[in-house]
């Protein structure tokens with residue numbers, strides 16, 4: 145059957161998703177929830193009702209401590225072996241492909257219900273780079289995402305680089321012939337598009353991306369500031385004989401990595417932590433780790449870190465990560481120096497990403513007239529600070545940070 149309906153633009157994000165279509169020559173975003181044009185890319189499998197929740201209701205279920213399994217940052221799993229592994233969820237054997245497909249199908253259903261239109265085709269955003277240039281998972285990631293859309297009921301699937309979509313939405317700059325740079329730092333990736341504005345439209349000069357996003361910022365802060373409170377960096381007495389050995393880091397790293405959190409609550413890990421607790425020099429700290437595994441608090445911690453990150457970045461007077469769920473009154477201070485410190489290598493990688501984009505196009509930094517920020521993590525002052533140092537003569541604008549990519553996808557989908 146040949147696709148007949150219209151094309152829906154979908155920005156399937158690591159942290160947030162949105163959809164839109166072209167109506168009377170203008171992008172129109174779908175209300176994915178009442179009054180909301182973006183929704184969290186999150187999932188909650190409720191063990192009791194056996195329902196799968198997505199978006200804000202999924203986040204709320206986690207917050208309410210409902211018995212179930214929460215997942216976020218699944219976009220990072222695209223292209224990896226995990227995508228096609230069967231896992232038992234709600235007594236059904238499912239893959240991540242099916243889980244993501246159901247999410248995308250919900251977007252389709254909501255878009256069609258709201259507009260009365262049929263969307264057989266989708267124009268999906270994709271990061272310029274999912275994993276890394278030359279990484280063998282790179283082509284697989286797009287194939288996985290295509291499979292997800294096909295299983296969601298779309299008959300035709302096309303892709304557009306996310307920053308290129310944002311460049312389309314940014315449209316002509318103030319002066320024809322001038323050059324702009326989109327800096328899209330989201331939850332999972334940082335994407336750059338260098339474009340020349342020519343009258344009504346734009347020409348893309350280069351696209352480039354690196355696998356760095358807000359979830360990596362969360363991870364770095366979590367490992368540096370929170371995990372030591374759970375015993376990371378401590379010592380264990382030897383099970384036999386004198387001497388000590390360092391506590392292994394692996395469980396802390398997994399616990400701080402959004403997409404790995406659902407898989408740390410294994411009987412093996414619980415046994416390992418119980419054994420470490422027996423040998424710990426600082427058992428108080430390890431007993432917190434045991435509690436986090438027992439009560440499955442990994443996502444609560446990660447959300448607490450994310451909130452602390454945003455508050456610290458916003459210049460809150462006493463920035464801290466509140467950890468009351470683990471232990472009443474427990475918190476990790478997050479002063480500005482600590483934030484800068486934890487994110488220093490990400491800042492360097494972003495600077496390098498911008499340089500590489502310029503190199504690909506053969507353009508000098510001084511020729512860039514406007515830097516347009518897109519993506520929630522572009523609100524980090526580390527990001528704009530890094531770019532302002534690179535492009536001191538350019539204008540810097542933050543407009544439609546959360547919806548520019550979807551606007552551009554909607555425009556391009558309608559063409």
Ligand SMILES: Nc1ncnc2c1ncn2[C@@H]1O[C@H](COP(=O)(O)OP(=O)(O)OP(=O)(O)O)[C@@H](O)[C@H]1O
Pocket residue numbers: 156157158159160161219306329330331332333334357358359450453454457518519520521522523524545546
């Ligand atoms: N006010 C803020 N200050 C700093 N960071 C923020 C703010 N608001 C959101 N973020 C971060 O932005 C990220 C989400 O941004 P966004 O919704 O643009 O990502 P995404 O499109 O889902 O991801 P990607 O495009 O990488 O797949 C999260 O990591 C979140 O912590």
Ligand SMILES: [Mg+2]
Pocket residue numbers: 155157158306330331519549
């Ligand atoms: Mg994005």
